[in-house]
Amino acid sequence: MAAIRTKGLTKRFGDVVAVDDLNLTIEEGEVFGFLGPNGAGKSTTINLLLDFIRPTEGSVEVLGRDAQTNPEAIRQRVGVLPEGYGFDDPLTGREYLSWAIRTKRADDDADDLLDLVGLADDADRLAGDYSKGMQQRLAFAIALVDDPDLLILDEPSTGLDPNGIQQLRDVVRERAAGGTTVFFSSHILSEVEAVSDRVGVMNEGELVAVDSIEGLRESAGGHATLHLDCASSPTGLGVDALAGVAGTSVEDRTLVVDCTDPTAKVDVVTHVAERATVEDIRSETVSLETLFNDLTAGGRDDARPVEEVQQ
Numbered sequence: 001m002a003a004i005r006t007k008g009l010t011k012r013f014g015d016v017v018a019v020d021d022l023n024l025t026i027e028e029g030e031v032f033g034f035l036g037p038n039g040a041g042k043s044t045t046i047n048l049l050l051d052f053i054r055p056t057e058g059s060v061e062v063l064g065r066d067a068q069t070n071p072e073a074i075r076q077r078v079g080v081l082p083e084g085y086g087f088d089d090p091l092t093g094r095e096y097l098s099w100a101i102r103t104k105r106a107d108d109d110a111d112d113l114l115d116l117v118g119l120a121d122d123a124d125r126l127a128g129d130y131s132k133g134m135q136q137r138l139a140f141a142i143a144l145v146d147d148p149d150l151l152i153l154d155e156p157s158t159g160l161d162p163n164g165i166q167q168l169r170d171v172v173r174e175r176a177a178g179g180t181t182v183f184f185s186s187h188i189l190s191e192v193e194a195v196s197d198r199v200g201v202m203n204e205g206e207l208v209a210v211d212s213i214e215g216l217r218e219s220a221g222g223h224a225t226l227h228l229d230c231a232s233s234p235t236g237l238g239v240d241a242l243a244g245v246a247g248t249s250v251e252d253r254t255l256v257v258d259c260t261d262p263t264a265k266v267d268v269v270t271h272v273a274e275r276a277t278v279e280d281i282r283s284e285t286v287s288l289e290t291l292f293n294d295l296t297a298g299g300r301d302d303a304r305p306v307e308e309v310q311q
């Protein structure tokens with residue numbers, strides 16, 4: 001049984017296609033990082049998984065059940081860290097957690113969970129007075145109640161200090177080792193890289209890549225840009241037609257070739273050398289960071305640039 005399966009999942013808000021024909025399967029026990037810049041459609045997807053909003057088209061299955069017909073049964077076995085949890089009631093951290101434990105009819109020890117997220121010393125303070133990072137820790141502890149089969153975490157490291165991020169990673173790894181499926185969204189590549197088995201990259205509502213970090217790294221490693229300086233303008237050489245070549249451009253007497261396959265580089269050089277006088281060759285490989293930026297280039301008009309959000 002897949003932990004999450006979406007088919008043709010689409011959500012429109014007026015003219016905005018927040019999620020566009022999403023087909024995604026997350027297997028049980030996976031740690032899946034859901035990456036994308038602001039406005040990519042990550043939170044909308046999470047809201048669809050939990051039946052907080054209804055799809056315009058398509059279907060969602062969570063833990064083998066249809067999200068629309070079985071939302072209560074699903075939520076019973078899912079731990080959720082939503083974006084921007086509000087602690088508006090006059091309750092302490094321990095009281096909030098005890099309430100969550102009662103609601104799920106679980107038998108967790110509130111103090112153990114508070115300790116796990118580094119809030120043991122602040123258990124008796126009002127949660128509304130907590131700092132942003134402390135509230136995020138408490139929201140994470142609430143998500144962990146009743147050892148859920150699936151953890152859905154929306155931007156879990158928001159507001160956390162480095163120590164909090166490390167604790168979060170440790171708990172995610174520990175829960176995953178115990179069989180929990182973890183689906184978490186982020187716009188920070190390094191955060192996802194550190195804990196995920198696989199990642200999905202969203203951009204403007206579309207899933208533009210799904211792979212393991214290793215697989216993505218290989219794609220990035222295989223990607224290269226060749227610059228061939230020629231004795232005369234290298235036009236009409238037919239390089240575009242070669243296998244593994246994604247595109248070419250000519251800048252003065254330099255032919256720039258975008259290769260998606262490392263083996264294409266030799267073919268390109270041989271091909272050009274047979275048709276023009278090559279004076280110099282430079283090759284630039286593409287980093288994982290650049291690949292991610294390329295995949296999410298542009299983003300939505302209302303989103304901040306990727307460079308800015310990746311700090």
Ligand SMILES: Nc1ncnc2c1ncn2[C@@H]1O[C@H](COP(=O)(O)OP(=O)(O)OP(=O)(O)O)[C@@H](O)[C@H]1O
Pocket residue numbers: 013016017018036037038039040041042043044045187300302
């Ligand atoms: N309730 C809504 N009404 C109208 N538009 C919405 C609504 N919810 C989301 N959107 C739009 O859908 C798009 C995707 O938003 P979403 O919140 O899913 O992105 P995200 O990837 O979670 O972004 P972020 O990283 O900023 O949280 C955006 O253009 C957003 O403005």
